[in-house]
Structure formats: structure tokens, C-alpha cells
Amino acid sequence: MDTFIEATILGLATASILAIAASGLVLTYTTTGIFNFAHGALGMLGAFTYWQLRVDWGWPAPLALAAVLLVLAPLVGTLIEVVIMRGLTDAPETVRVVVSISLLVALLGLGLWIWSPQQAHPITPFWGFESIDIGGWFGWLPGASDDMSVVVTYHEITAFAVAILLAGGLRLLLFRSRPGLAMRAAVDDRPLSMLNGARPGRSAALAWGIGCTCAALGGILMSPVTTLSHVNLTLLIVNAYAAAMIGRLRSLPMTFAGAVLLGLIDSWAITYLPDDSLLLNRIRFVAPVIVLFVVLLVLRQPRPRGHAVQRTREMIPRPSWNGSLITAGAFVAAGVYMSVILTEPDALDIARIVALAIIGLSLVPLVGFAGQLSLCQMSFAGIGAVVMAHHGQGGSLLGVLYAAIFAGVVGAIVALPAIRLGGLYLALATAAFAVFMDQWVFLLEPFDFGPWTIKLFPQGTVPIDRFKVPFLDVTDTGGGLLIVLSVIFALLYLVVVAIRRSTFGQRLLAMKDSPAASATIGMNLTATKMVVFSLSAAMAGVGGALYGSTLGSASPDRFAFFTSLPLLLLGVVGGIGSAAGAILAGVLLGATPILVNSFPWYENIARVLPGTMGIALGRNPNGIIQELRVGFAPLAKTPVFLMGTLGATGAVLGLRLAETIDGALFALLLVAAVLGPGLVLRLRDARALGQADQVVPADPTGALTSAPAGNGLDEGATVPLEWVGIDRPFTREDVARLDRELGLEGAR
Amino acid sequence: MSLLKVRNVTVRFGGNVALDNVALDAAPGEVTGLIGPNGAGKTTLFNVITGLLAPQRGEVRLDGADLTRLAPFRRARAGMARTFQRLELFGLLTVRENVELAAALRRTGGSGGAAGKAGALLELVGLSDVADVRSDELSTGRARLVELARALATDPRVLLLDEPASGQDETETEAFGLLLGRIAAEGVAVVLVEHDMQLVMQTCQRIHVLDFGRILAVGTPQEIQTDRAVLEAYLGTTEGAA
Numbered sequence: 001m002d003t004f005i006e007a008t009i010l011g012l013a014t015a016s017i018l019a020i021a022a023s024g025l026v027l028t029y030t031t032t033g034i035f036n037f038a039h040g041a042l043g044m045l046g047a048f049t050y051w052q053l054r055v056d057w058g059w060p061a062p063l064a065l066a067a068v069l070l071v072l073a074p075l076v077g078t079l080i081e082v083v084i085m086r087g088l089t090d091a092p093e094t095v096r097v098v099v100s101i102s103l104l105v106a107l108l109g110l111g112l113w114i115w116s117p118q119q120a121h122p123i124t125p126f127w128g129f130e131s132i133d134i135g136g137w138f139g140w141l142p143g144a145s146d147d148m149s150v151v152v153t154y155h156e157i158t159a160f161a162v163a164i165l166l167a168g169g170l171r172l173l174l175f176r177s178r179p180g181l182a183m184r185a186a187v188d189d190r191p192l193s194m195l196n197g198a199r200p201g202r203s204a205a206l207a208w209g210i211g212c213t214c215a216a217l218g219g220i221l222m223s224p225v226t227t228l229s230h231v232n233l234t235l236l237i238v239n240a241y242a243a244a245m246i247g248r249l250r251s252l253p254m255t256f257a258g259a260v261l262l263g264l265i266d267s268w269a270i271t272y273l274p275d276d277s278l279l280l281n282r283i284r285f286v287a288p289v290i291v292l293f294v295v296l297l298v299l300r301q302p303r304p305r306g307h308a309v310q311r312t313r314e315m316i317p318r319p320s321w322n323g324s325l326i327t328a329g330a331f332v333a334a335g336v337y338m339s340v341i342l343t344e345p346d347a348l349d350i351a352r353i354v355a356l357a358i359i360g361l362s363l364v365p366l367v368g369f370a371g372q373l374s375l376c377q378m379s380f381a382g383i384g385a386v387v388m389a390h391h392g393q394g395g396s397l398l399g400v401l402y403a404a405i406f407a408g409v410v411g412a413i414v415a416l417p418a419i420r421l422g423g424l425y426l427a428l429a430t431a432a433f434a435v436f437m438d439q440w441v442f443l444l445e446p447f448d449f450g451p452w453t454i455k456l457f458p459q460g461t462v463p464i465d466r467f468k469v470p471f472l473d474v475t476d477t478g479g480g481l482l483i484v485l486s487v488i489f490a491l492l493y494l495v496v497v498a499i500r501r502s503t504f505g506q507r508l509l510a511m512k513d514s515p516a517a518s519a520t521i522g523m524n525l526t527a528t529k530m531v532v533f534s535l536s537a538a539m540a541g542v543g544g545a546l547y548g549s550t551l552g553s554a555s556p557d558r559f560a561f562f563t564s565l566p567l568l569l570l571g572v573v574g575g576i577g578s579a580a581g582a583i584l585a586g587v588l589l590g591a592t593p594i595l596v597n598s599f600p601w602y603e604n605i606a607r608v609l610p611g612t613m614g615i616a617l618g619r620n621p622n623g624i625i626q627e628l629r630v631g632f633a634p635l636a637k638t639p640v641f642l643m644g645t646l647g648a649t650g651a652v653l654g655l656r657l658a659e660t661i662d663g664a665l666f667a668l669l670l671v672a673a674v675l676g677p678g679l680v681l682r683l684r685d686a687r688a689l690g691q692a693d694q695v696v697p698a699d700p701t702g703a704l705t706s707a708p709a710g711n712g713l714d715e716g717a718t719v720p721l722e723w724v725g726i727d728r729p730f731t732r733e734d735v736a737r738l739d740r741e742l743g744l745e746g747a748r
Numbered sequence: 749m750s751l752l753k754v755r756n757v758t759v760r761f762g763g764n765v766a767l768d769n770v771a772l773d774a775a776p777g778e779v780t781g782l783i784g785p786n787g788a789g790k791t792t793l794f795n796v797i798t799g800l801l802a803p804q805r806g807e808v809r810l811d812g813a814d815l816t817r818l819a820p821f822r823r824a825r826a827g828m829a830r831t832f833q834r835l836e837l838f839g840l841l842t843v844r845e846n847v848e849l850a851a852a853l854r855r856t857g858g859s860g861g862a863a864g865k866a867g868a869l870l871e872l873v874g875l876s877d878v879a880d881v882r883s884d885e886l887s888t889g890r891a892r893l894v895e896l897a898r899a900l901a902t903d904p905r906v907l908l909l910d911e912p913a914s915g916q917d918e919t920e921t922e923a924f925g926l927l928l929g930r931i932a933a934e935g936v937a938v939v940l941v942e943h944d945m946q947l948v949m950q951t952c953q954r955i956h957v958l959d960f961g962r963i964l965a966v967g968t969p970q971e972i973q974t975d976r977a978v979l980e981a982y983l984g985t986t987e988g989a990a
Binding site for chain 2: 304314316503506507509510512513514516517518519520521522523524525
């Protein structure tokens with residue numbers, strides 16, 4: 001009996017901390033419409049800052065608490081809202097989620113940078129380990145003995161008190177104060193509340209300030225109970241949103257109820273389940289995921305949305321077969337070239353990058369075409385690697401096939417509860433699944449399931465044989481492997497092109513554009529999303545099998561949640577509508593261990609880079625590669641410069657092949673050859689534009705009236721006259737066209 | 749004989765009653781008008797009929813079959829099509845692809861059926877010249893025609909048009925009225941929401957008037973033009989004039 005009561009009290013204390021964290025999450029989400037994936041990371045930073053002040057610098061507890069909770073946390077929260085989130089209110093959901101995840105990755109990187117994980121950060125509970133015995137209170141219970149002992153620590157009591165005060169405080173704020181009224185109005189109808197004189201910006205900043213304080217409070221209370229760990233505190237977000245999901249991310253009282261449920265499951269599981277079985281004692285990591293999935297199953301489907309407002313015009317061009325075949329050929333050529341000039345180990349490193357790029361490519365149909373997010377792509381890759389390890393022995397290519405099938409089926413199962421809800425809910429479900437795999441499934445010892453024995457990573461790592469191409473002994477060397485992987489990447493790239501060109505690809509783009517219109521022309525949105533999610537998971541499985549093959553032996557941390565996130569972010573930054581994003585993601589992720597080897601200082605840069613890039617560039621739907629391509633488009637139309645670029649690049653590559661140049665000089669010359677002619681051309685255009693500018697004011701304004709007023713576009717023009725120079729930089733053609741249509745041709 | 753039958757539909761947003769016990773009938777071969785001041789609930793009613801919004805009460809029947817519980821895409825396959833007041837084109841696709849996709853989802857005709865059908869429909873609404881332009885580059889008036897062609901590509905039995913003529917000039921509107929007549933003549937039940945009264949009065953056989961979520965009057969254009977309650981709703985109270 002006393003064990004039960006103590007476990008219950010412990011569970012309620014955990015619940016209090018969860019409720020504190022979750023209510024901050026709900027507050028920011030309802031007020032601003034942005035789900036803060038970085039909530040746990042903010043709590044982590046709060047807890048570490050508190051440790052810094054209290055333990056490392058020895059400040060008195062009240063002073064340290066005041067500094068963190070009353071000054072730093074509200075300040076940081078408000079700053080995040082004003083600087084990063086404010087511009088996102090009308091953005092598509094994908095963009096909001098990507099930026100929010102970027103913040104998570106950046107903050108986690110920052111935390112790891114400042115407080116090294118190699119160092120211990122001991123922290124004691126409030127009031128040390130002092131406790132009282134309240135066993136006497138329960139004498140009336142049936143089965144209770146008179147001398148029963150029930151110990152409650154002061155820390156637990158503090159957690160209860162803070163949670164109750166916070167609940168009361170939020171209630172007062174929302175229902176009894178003016179700022180609270182404004183916040184609730186902004187939730188109901190933002191434009192309307194603005195018409196009535198409210199300032200949603202202010203409410204949002206206030207909500208983020210309070211939300212961030214709640215996160216820090218949760219982190220500070222949680223860290224002495226578990227340990228002060230970057231990853232665990234950041235992952236608190238999953239438990240917090242599982243609790244919030246019970247309140248449908250909206251209701252604070254239901255969120256508190258959800259927290260109690262999760263806290264009790266957690267504590268009873270620790271107390272009553274045998275801890276010698278890994279299958280069972282990690283239930284605490286699994287419970288939130290199960291709760292989340294159950295809630296997803298009962299949530300009602302939201303009505304299909306119409307368009308989202310987008311500031312930048314999205315470009316997902318329909319690639320031609322000719323162009324795509326040339327591109328695919330270029331991928332293979334690049335692979336062959338590198339396999340010739342590189343040493344064995346270096347070629348193997350590049351082969352790993354190509355394998356990661358294949359996993360990145362799996363995001364193109366899902367994120368780029370269908371506009372759905374997956375935060376567990378590396379988990380599918382991990383499944384692919386495990387399948388390859390156990391069914392691709394001796395390098396059998398069948399292992400890769402099985403990897404695709406298995407990952408695809410698991411993908412379908414994961415998607416089942418969340419896919420009809422889509423958007424944010426799919427992102428949340430996939431994040432929960434990734435954590436579930438990281439914290440539990442990938443750690444399992446081999447176990448029996450019916451007639452089968454399921455093996456994952458039996459000794460913490462698993463050896464994976466390098467796959468063999470039938471009749472060809474090419475993959476034994478790093479260079480050969482690189483060539484084969486380049487060919488596979490090129491083939492999968494062509495598969496993605498085929499999807500984009502097919503009716504199915506049109507369906508995906510239509511669904512992303514306007515789910516409402518897609519449904520009313522007879523498209524089954526759930527089935528369409530299901531197919532593309534499963535396909536994407538299968539592709540990631542293939543990528544994972546190949547990636548594992550390049551590693552030789554793989555451990556679960558290669559396929560962690562915190563690898564899936566940068567993969568997605570870098571893919572989006574590079575441009576997820578084409579192969580460009582996949583390549584950028586593969587290169588930056590794959591190059592990190594190589595660069596860290598040579599330059600140790602790069603490790604911390606690599607930690608914050610994906611996040612900061614995501615925050616800065618995640619809102620551009622086209623990605624930076626597409627922007628570059630548009631910027632250098634005039635090159636293709638000017639044969640002299642195009643030939644110059646190709647010739648110079650070829651010459652540099654040839655010199656390297658002849659081993660005339662090497663190392664940094666080669667890299668420098670290559671960049672100059674690729675970018676140089678384009679830059680010269682742009683400079684020339686800019687000068688021409690400058691001259692045109694000087695001419696315009698000299699012309700009589702009467703010329704404007706003679707401009708043609710046709711409805712359609714003139715020959716050769718891609719945009720109406722008013723749009724020239726708005727969606728891309730001015731080109732010489734544009735200037736000429738403006739001159740022509742304004743009747744200025746003679747003025748030159 | 750009505751093909752589309754809406755009965756007792758009630759929708760509440762919080763305490764706000766958007767539709768109150770609304771009934772509507774549309775017969776094949778006819779254009780049925782649905783008019784009313786802004787905020788009367790016309791678009792909300794379309795959302796209920798197409799399944800984008802679940803009503804608190806009431807039912808939607810197509811040719812006797814109850815559609816009230818069906819998902820939007822199943823209603824579309826049963827023969828329900830619509831256009832949107834706030835344009836919902838697939839901006840990433842070309843005009844032709846927009847229409848082709850709808851035709852392909854309907855899966856009528858043999859191979860190449862979708863492409864041929866899309867071409868014919870673009871010809872019908874007069875958009876052949878911009879078939880390969882990205883649909884988000886069109887003017888509002890022409891974009892509405894793409895929505896019409898896309899809706900027609902699903903072979904609808906009931907066609908709901910939400911302010912299809914706004915953004916069109918006088919000649920375009922006139923041509924559009926004739927086009928509506930031709931579509932209805934093929935046996936489609938057309939429901940038209942429109943603020944251009946001339947178009948409504950010339951094209952519609954029957955008109956429903958909606959005001960503050962209630963059906964105020966139903967009748968022929970002549971009856972509606974002389975209905976007291978309708979005049980009050982549109983021109984304010986007529987007490988002084990009476």
C-alpha cells in the first residue's frame with residue numbers, strides 16, 4: 001500500500017512538471033498558431049542557465065531563479081516571437097513547422113556548445129533531499145498499517161505548489177485581465193480582434209514570454225529529478241505535447257489532466273514493472289507515444305483547407321526528360337570522376353554522402369510535392385539498415401529490396417493514425433515515432449515474436465555487408481562503391497522526375513496547393529497522402545540499407561531523431577522541390593564527421609549550422625539552389641559564357657586528373673571556373689541596367705500612354721509587365737522589353 | 749423534380765447561427781439562383797453541400813441518395829462539383845493540368861481521354877490560348893473560367909458556382925450567361941451564387957433568397973423581384989415607402 005501511495009505521489013510530481021511545461025506549449029500554440037517544437041530545448045537552456053548561475057557561479061537560489069525565470073526566459077521568448085515567428089502567421093504550415101524545428105536544432109546545438117556534454121553538471125533538488133513522512137494521513141485506507149511510511153520530498157511539494165499556482169495564475173490571466181482577453185480574442189479571430197483595436201503582435205509576444213518561462217520552470221524542476229541532460233530535456237517536448245494533445249492542443253484543463261495521466265503511467269511503470277527487461281522498463285519512453293497515437297485516432301478530421309498565403313512564388317518546375325537524363329548523367333560522371341581522383345578512404349566518405357543524399361531524396365516527393373512533413377526519415381533508414389544487416393548477408397541485393405518493402409510497410413503503419421489529419425499532426429506523430437525507435441526499439445535485445453526472432457542491433461552495433469552487384473566485382477573498393485551509389489542516386493533521381501511528371505505527381509502538387517479544391521474534384525486525400533508517405537519511407541529504407549552498407553557496421557545513433565531533423569532542414573534549405581535539397585543535405589550531413597576530423601572547431605559550428613540555416617532560409621519555399629539557378633539563368637542564353645563556363649570547368653577537372661594541380665588550388669580554381677563567367681555576365685548586366693536607369697528620366701512621360709494594353713502576355717514574356725523584376729532580378733531581356741513596351745527604344 | 753435536395757440544414761459557429769433550417773432544391777436542366785447580402789451564408793451552404801463543413805443538423809440528398817455523411821471526394825464522385833469564391837486553383841500546375849487532373853480523377857473514356865476532354869473544355873470556356881500557362885498567372889476573371897472548366901471535367905450532375913462572374917467585364921459576363929445556359933441544357937443542375945443581378949435574373953429559372961442564414965423567399969425571377977420581404981432585405985425596411 002505504501003509503495004503504491006509513494007509511486008502515485010511521485011507520479012503526480014512528474015505530472016506537475018509536465019503540466020507546467022505543456023501549458024506553456026498550449027499557450028503559445030493557441031495564441032500564435034505556431035507549434036513550438038523548441039519548447040523542450042528552451043526548457044533545457046533554462047535549466048542549464050540556472051545550473052550555471054546557481055552551481056557554477058554559486059549565486060543564491062532565489063537570485064538565480066529570478067534571473068532565469070523573471071528576466072532571461074521572458075526576454076528570450078519575446079525575442080524569438082518578434083524576430084523569428086512574427087512573420088510566419090500567414091505562412092503555410094510546413095514553413096511554420098520547419099522554422100520551429102530549426103529553432104529546436106539551433107538551440108540544442110547552442111546548449112551542447114556552451115555546456116559540453118563530456119562534463120558532468122550535478123544539480124541537487126530544491127531544499128536538498130529534505131522530506132516529510134505523511135504515512136499517518138492514510139491510516140483510514142483499507143489495507144493500510146498504522147506504522148506505514150510515505151515519504152514526500154520538499155522538491156515534490158514544490159512541484160505541486162508551482163503547478164497549482166501556475167494553473168490559477170493562467171486562469172486569472174486569461175479570464176480576468178485585459179491582456180488575457182486580447183490573447184483569447186486573437187485565438188478566435190485574429191483579423192477581427194485587430195479591427196477591434198487589439199494588437200495581436202503584443203499578445204503573441206506576451207504568450208511567447210510566458211511560454212518560454214513555463215519551459216524554463218519545467219526544465220529547472222525536472223533536471224534534479226532525472227539528470228541535467230541536453231537530449232533528455234529537449235525530448236521532454238514529446239511528453240509535453242502528448243499531454244497537450246489530450247487537450248487537443250487547445251484546452252489547458254485537459255492538458256493538466258493529460259499530464260496527470262502520463263505522470264502516473266510513468267511512475268507506476270517504474271515501480272511495478274520488472275527492470276531486468278528492456279522490453280518493459282523503457283515503457284516510460286513509450287507511454288507518451290502510445291497516448292499520442294490513441295488521441296490521434298479519436299481526433300476529428302479538420303475540414304480541408306484552402307490556399308495559404310505565400311509571399312514567395314513557389315517554383316516546382318516540371319522537368320523535361322532530356323534535361324533530367326543529362327542531369328542524371330552528370331551525377332554518374334561526377335561519381336566516376338571522384339572515384340578516379342580520390343584515395344580509397346576518401347571515396348568511401350563520398351559514397352556515404354551519396355547514400356545520405358539518397359535518404360534526402362526520399363523527402364522530395366513527400367515534402368516538396370505533397371507538402372507533408374516527416375521527422376523520422378532516419379528511423380526508416382535505420383529500419384532499412386537493420387533489414388540489410390540481417391537479410392542482405394553476403395551483400396545480397398535482395399536485402400535492399402527487403403529494406404524498401406519493410407520500411408514502406410512500417411511507414412504505412414506509422415502514417416495510419418495521423419495521415420488523415422496531416423500537417424502538424426503528421427509532424428508530431430513522426431517525431432514521436434522517431435523517439436520511440438531511438439529510445440526503445442533500436443535498443444532491444446533479440447526477442448521472439450511468434451515464430452520469428454526479431455534482431456535489431458544485437459550488440460549495440462550490427463555488421464552490415466557491403467552489397468554486391470551481380471556479375472560485377474566493383475563494390476569491393478571505395479571507388480567502385482562510389483560509382484555504383486552514384487548510379488543508384490541517378491536512377492532514383494529519375495524515379496522522382498517520373499513521379500513529378502505523372503498524374504500522381506500532379507495530384508500531390510494539387511493537394512499541397514489546395515486540399516479543399518482537390519477533395520471537391522474527387523481526390524481521396526487520405527489515400528494519396530498514405531501512398532506518398534509509404535513510398536517516401538521505402539525510399540528512405542533503400543537509402544538506409546545503402547548507407548549501412550557504406551558504414552560496414554552501424555549503431556542506432558546514426559539513425560537518431562536528431563539526425564532526421566537536420567536532414568529535413570537542410571533539404572528544405574537547399575530546395576526540396578528538386579534533387580538540389582537532397583544533395584545539400586547529404587553533403588553537409590556527410591561532410592561533418594570528415595571536417596571535424598581535420599578541424600575540431602567545426603564540430604560546434606556543425607551543431608548550430610542546420611538550425612540557423614533553417615531559421616534564416618526555411619521560409620523560402622524554393623530553396624537557395626533554385627535561387628542560384630534563377631540568378632544564373634542568363635548564362636544559359638548566352639552561348640559564349642556558357643561555353644566559357646563548361647570549358648573552364650572541364651579544363652580545371654582535366655588538370656586535376658593529370659595531377660598537375662591539387663588540394664586547395666584545385667578547389668579554388670574549380671569554384672572560379674564554375675561561378676566566374678556567370679558573375680562576369682551579371683556584372684555586365686548590372687552595368688547595362690545602370691545605363692538604362694540614366695536614360696529613363698530623360699524621356700517625356702507621355703510615352704507611357706502608348707504602352708500596349710493587351711490582356712495576354714507578349715511573345716517571349718513569362719510574366720505581365722508589372723511583374724518584371726519582382727519575382728527575379730532584372731535581366732538584359734527585361735530591360736529591352738521595358739524599353740520596347742514603353743516606347744523608349746529610340747532613346748538609347 | 750429536384751436532383752439536389754437540401755433539408756433542415758443548420759450550422760452554428762459558436763453562438764453565431766450561420767444557417768438556420770435551410771432548404772434548397774435544384775432541378776436538372778435549370779439554373780437555380782442563390783442570392784442574398786454578404787454574410788447571408790451562401791458560401792457556408794455550398795461548403796455544407798460539398799462536404800467541406802459538417803452541419804449540426806439537416807441532410808443533403810443527390811437524386812434521392814443521402815450524402816450527408818460522405819467525405820467531400822465521395823460526393824464529387826457521386827456527381828457534385830463546385831467553384832470557389834476565393835479562388836482555389838492549383839497554382840503550381842498549368843491551366844491544362846488543372847483541368848486534366850480533374851478529368852483523370854473522374855476516369856471516364858479510354859486512354860488519352862483526360863487530355864482530350866481537357867482540351868475540349870478549355871476550348872468551350874475560351875482558354876485554349878493560355879492552356880500551358882501556370883494557373884496562378886491568370887487574371888481573376890480568367891482564373892474563374894479555369895475553375896469552371898475544372899469542375900466540368902468531373903462530369904458533374906450538380907454544379908455549384910460561387911460568384912463565378914466577379915472579376916469579369918460586361919461582355920465576358922454576357923458570354924458567361926450563355927455558357928451557363930448551355931451547361932444546364934445538357935441536364936446539369938446548376939446552382940449560381942452571384943451578386944450581378946442582371947446575370948441572375950436573365951439566367952436563372954428559380955431563385956432562392958438567403959438572409960441572415962434563413963431562406964427568405966423562393967420563386968421565379970419575376971416573383972423575387974416583386975417580393976416584399978426580399979426588397980426589405982436588400983433595400984432596408986419599406987415602412988416609409990408603403
